[in-house]
Amino acid sequence: MIRTPFVGGGARRTAMASAALLMGVAGLVGCGTDRTAQSQEGGGTSTAPASDGSSSDEESPLPLAGPHWDIWEVSIGDGGLKRAPRGAAWVKFDGAGEVSGNFGCHGFRAKADIEGDAVTVRDRETLPGTDGEKSCDARRLDYEKDVQQILAGKLKITTNYSWVNLTDSHGAKLVLHKNRPVPLVGSEWRISKLDYSDEEWAIGTHAPDIGKVYFVLGEDGTFHGNFGCNDYRGKAEIGPETITFSQAEPTTRKKCSEAVMGTEEEVRQRLDQTVGYQLGPDYLTASTYPYHNLAIGFVAGAKRKN
Structure with missing residues (x-):
């Protein structure tokens, strides 16, 4: 039986890509410019401040040109921070006067003049989506309109290691994160949150003593992992x-607390269906596909290999 959290977890699909990668991941929380990001590396939780131009990180801020940047969030007026659905929005400045990327549905290319702490985007051309625009639903189109509005003209650049803000003259901004892709196949994906409909809650909400919950996708079309108590394959x-x-079955027969076993069953149900997924730099979010009002899903962070 699917349980909802003790308290509302927030409307993930109207706040994110739908988490909380979170990713969440997953689990990112935005609040104006005073923003922290939850790291999913190693399944831990650490915070990294959004770029505000005053970095105290030991590592130097990254240059705008070169890296592939995920357009993580947009902020326009009093609308707050809005996250990209399905993680499709990205941008790449080549450092030689060109920029390319995706608004969230359609691709684009333009001229980009980087001078000091500013970049001027001009002569922008919109391109067809990579999937023939099959995934251009209303949410993605709405998000990319915001990206299009900001990604034009002169933008102020502020950086803080792997985060970059591009802010226009009206204060609207794009929050970028350096894409450090973790491979979907072969990585250990540690589930940090579960969701049901538009509610989301931490994996340990109902079972504080639950063990590590993870899965690994194999090259051979299988997956294995642990759902909190027992090992599973499918x-x-x-x-x-x-x-x-499909065919998610336990390979061990351990007995854990009723709360842990209940949560384990919730995880099993999520890994016994077709899900639409969003793959970020180090997070994965997934939900029943096609999405509906009773959809179930999860947010996972990748354990990076040393």
Whole structure:
């Protein structure tokens, strides 16, 4: 049986890519410019401040040109921070006067003059989406309108290690994060949150004593992992936008607390269906595909290999 959290977890699909990668990941929380990001590396939780131009990090801020940047969030007026659905928005400045990327649905290319702490985007050209615009639903189109509005003209650059803000003359901004992709296949994906409909809650909400919950997708079309108490194996068919999990069965027969076993069953249900997924630099979010009002999903962070 699917349980909802003791308290509302927030409307993930109207706040994010739908988490909380979170990713969440997953688990990012935005509040004006005083913003922290939850790291999913190693399944831990650390915070990294959004770029505000005054970095205290030991490592130097990254240059704007060169890296592939995820357009993590947008902020326009009093609307607060809005996260990209399905993680499709990105941008790359080549340092030689060109910029390319995706608004969230359609691609684009333009001229980009980087001078000091500012970049001027001009002569922008919109391109067709990579999937023939099949995924251009209303949410993605709405998000990319915001990106298009900001990513034009002169923008102020502020950086803080792997975070960059691009802010226009009206205070609207794009929050960028350096794309450090973790491979979908072969990585250990540690589930940090579960969701049901538009509610989201931490994996330990109902079972504080639950063990590590994770899965690993294999090259051979299978997956294995632990759902909080027992080890599991199953099949996983991976596509460009969906993963079809099936035949999730336990390979151990441990007995844990009722709360842990209940949560384990919730995890099993999520890994025994077709999900649409969003893959970020080090997070993965997934939900019943096609999405509906009773959809169930999860947020996971990748354990990076040393």
